[in-house]
Each structure stands twice: as structure tokens, then as C-alpha cells.
Amino acid sequence: MDTVAALDVGGTTIKAALLDAQLGILEERQVPTARGADGTALAAQVTSLVREMGGGTSVRAVGVVVPGIVDEEARVARFSANLDWRDVPFGSLLESRLGLPVAFGHDVSAGGLAEFRVGAGQGCADAAFVAVGTGIAAALLLDGRIYRAHGLAGEIGHIDVGHSLRCGCGAVGCLEASASASAVARLYSERAGRVVDGALPVIDLARDGDPVASAVVSEAVDGLARGLRTLLTLLGPEVIVLGGGLFAAGEYVVAPLRERLAASLTFQRMPELRVAKLGPEAGRLGAGLLALDLLARRTGGGGGGWVVLFCVGGME
Template sequence: MLTVGIDVGGTSVRAGVVDARGAVLDTTRAPTPTGGQALEDAIAGAVAELTGRHDVAAVGLAVAGFVTADRRGVRFAPHLAWRGAPVADRMSRRLGLPVVLEHDANAAVLAEYRFGAARGAHVAVLVALGTGIGGALLVDGRVFRGAHGVAPELGHLRLVPDGRPCACGKRGCWERYCSGTALAATAVELLAEYPSASTVLAREAAGDPRAVTGRRVAGAARDGDLLAQRAMADLARWLGEGLALVADVYDPEVIVIGGGVSESAPLFLDDAREHYASAITGAGHRPLARIRTAQLGDDAGIVGAAALARDVAVDIVRNGYLH
């Protein structure tokens, strides 16, 4: 049985056909539109492209936002247009297939638990570094969702009082200092203070500050650009600080770092581990969580959403109804 998993992020809509072993067989990608209808059009277009090449049984959407407890609607998504939207029912009618929703980080941690870096862990936390930060908690193989289906919203923990403004309406959220967007923002701030420190990034920022992306900063850091490396060190510091806070609350045995930024983990993860180990409460007197990069990489959300869609399709076959 093949299913489609779609990672609906703030930057792009990425879809893939996934088999029962978690292998991604085919993919497509498009920029994330700004309007709700346009976003659903983009999702429908991605599914149509993939179902034109494969026979699939169901669709799973991994969404960067608050998903209702029944996984049928989106309450709020800071980087998407949906507000109180019954997305699963609308898309199911449009596609003629069962559709299930899941928070993108929950989908990713389920994928890592079934197929990747969190296999065998009793308590696992996933921190997905992308446009923002997604967070997920898995206890004995079950996702912890909280009373209303929105826990744990780790990216919007306030780490810096009166810090950078966030799309959620607060200031100083963790994701404003530790994400792809944050990496770019830090580089632009450093360029304003040290305009001659990076010829390449300064030239790009002078033309259009939006040209300085997190991916571009990471590439410059790999090439030895000192300002980009300083921006990366800042990200590592805030990652370590945030992970220490997460570990103080949840005491996980493994923390999985996923999302697009994790592709650059060799540039920051060792430093982040050091910051984490020194910032955690009781440092030196308690076991530390193993901090691993996601084995499924940026595909974890796709694989997890597809796995949940497969669970739904199997349930329909066995019982004739959708939970």
C-alpha cells in the first residue's frame, strides 16, 4: 500500500509517495502560497501529480501549526493562512481520498521512532529546525498532544524577554534565534554592525536583505566566511540553551534534531551539545540525552504523514470507517 505524505511548511509544500518501509519513492515540491485557497490548490496539484504516476490509498498532511485533537482541522498556523479550517474534510472531498492531518513535528518524530533515530526510545523529543521550530514529544511510542492537541509548541517558548518579534505575536521566541529564518536575521544584524566582515553576504544584503537566507549563510560558513560562522555559532548557542530547557522539563533519553537546518548540523551541533551540557540543571550530576540528527533528514515529516495516512487506510479497510 502506497500513501502520499505532504510536509506543508512556511516556505514550501513538499510531497512524496512513501511505501510501508518508510522509503520515499517519488517527490514533488512547490513554494508555499500565502492564501488559504491557493495553499489547498497547491496541495491538490501535488497530489494530482503523484497520483498520476502511482496508485495511492490515502494522504497525510504534516502541518506547521496547531492541529485539532481529532486531526481533522487546523486551529492556527503562524506561517500559514489557515485559521480554524476543516482542512482534512475539505481536501478529502476534493481529492476523493482519505486525508489525515498531523503537526509536522509529530509526524517527524513518529517517522524517526518507526524508521530512524528514535527507534527503541521510551521518551524522545524531536526539534525540527526549519522556517521556525517544530517540537514533538513521544512517550512509549505515543505522541503527547496535551489537553487540546497543541502540545508541545517548543518553538514559541520565550527565551529572550523583549527579543525579536515573532509571527505568533510574542517577542523573543526560541525560533526567532534558532531556525533558518533566525540564522539569516542574525547574519543581517551582524552585517549592519560589521559591514566589511563578509564581502559576499554584504553584497547580497545590499541588493536585497531577503537574499540572505539561512541556506546561503550556512553555505558561506562552510566556505570559511567568518561572519557566517559567527552567525552559526549564535545559532548553536541558542540551540543548546533551548535544549537544556526542554530536557529540564521532559528528561528525554534522546533528542532528534530534524528539519532543513539539520542538513548543516556539522557546522553547529557539537557546539550546541556543549552549550546544552553546561546549561542543563544539575550539569555533571545527571545523564544527558543523546542528541542525534534525524536519520530521515528533511523527509521525516513526509514519511511520518504518509505512515499515519497508511494507518487510516488500513483502519478503513478493516473497519469501514475513518476515526
């Protein structure tokens, strides 16, 4: 078994797991995320967790994934609103503390990597993993390889889908502002005058005939169909894997999305829409895969030991 430590860094919690080389969970923990704009507090926290987990077993590599804009080649978080980070070289920062190789990536990209290898996207050469949670982003698999563009690829949540709402990025019309799980909850709360906790309660209300909830969900599905049409026009994936909290509702959301997307296409190939299999574990498993890949590159695939995997926050 190979020995790696992997992190998925978000704004609230760290989920940590000890994995074997087949991604089997041997031990797991969850702790609050240490905050700090320069990343040193989190690096110290992760260092302690890596050393604590595994019962003294020597961890041989570390994988880290975070939300935001991540330059994986430079191992720098260019921007992460959830962590209040700008240009934080977290890969080298953590590596200097641990004295171990560190792989650094993006949480949705890592989730896509896991879905493409061991989840709903297996067997595809051209696919997309679209995560609809607090925000909306996509992992892109092109000709069998993850396409990252130094962390700038896959920001499907900031496609203009034609509404008048202002997005957190500063633009107007972004898909994320109308169709993310957080947007669905916010829009229903504003229109109905009652606060709901997340998108699923809104979907439940829509199922029960609530007209406000039905309108909010319908608008979200329309926006997603527009965003996916743009993705199809540019990249032509054969499969789109749908993940994140919104798609926990299954066919109640996927069926109308499939119908509206198909109706909007002219020459584009209609992809197969699949619901993600790995759920909230996708980012964590993807972080583990990044670490295992790094270890394989540096050792030629040999070695033994454990995998320590950390998910901080993620794609809820």
C-alpha cells in the same frame, strides 16, 4: 501494498510522491502551492494530484500535514501563518472532495514520527525531534507515543531564552527569534550589512573566521542549549534528534551545543544528541506514515495498492 495519499502543506511548494507500503518512492513531483485562506483552492489542487498520480490506481486514504497549530483529532488547522489559515477544517474539506479517509497532522510532528520509526530516533520510548528551520518546533515521544495536546505541544521555539528580540508571535525572548535558521540569516544580514540566503552561508563564514558570523552562530547555540535544558527539565527525553537546515552543518554546531547543554545541567539527565537521518524527506515520510496508520486502523491492516504522498513546503 496499502493505498494512501498524504500531504505536507506549506506556503510555497507541494512535493508529491507515490510510495509503496514500505515507504519506497515510486513516483514524485513538485508543484507550487495553491493559495487561499479558506483552503478550497489547495483542496482542489490536491484532489487533482491524487487522481493524476498512480496511473489510475485506486488511492485508499489520504494523509495531510501542515505547519502551524493543528488539532489532529478535529482535523482542523487552527493557525498557519505560512498558509494564511485560521480554523480551516482541511481534513474534512479534502475528504468530501475525494471520498477517501483523510489523516491530518502537523509537519514537524510527522517528521518526528518518521525519525522515531525509521530514522535517527529508532528504539526510543522517550525522545524529542527538534526541527530548526524557518521556525523551531519539537515532536515529542513519551512512553512510546507521540504527544500532541490538540496541536499545542512541542512549541519549543517560543520558550523565553532571555534575549531582547521580538518574535513573530508577539513575545520577546523566544528561542525562534534568535536561533532559527531564518533568524541566523536575518541577524547576520542586519549586523554585517550584507544579505545572506539562509543559515548555512553564515555557518560557512563562521568557519572561515568571520567575527560577525561567529557571534551570531554562538548566540544561536546558546539559545538552543537554554531551550533544550527546559525541554529536558520538563520531559527528560533520553534522545534528542536534531533536524532542519541548521544541523546540516553537523558537528560544527552539534559539538558546542552538546558541551553548553551538558555544562548547564544539574540534576537533569544528559540526552544523546543525534542528527536527523531523513533530512527534508522527514515530513513527507511522516505524512505517508500517518496515512498508512489511518488505513490500518480502518481496515485492520489489510489491503493493497499504492501510497500517494504530498509535502507542501516543510522544514527547510
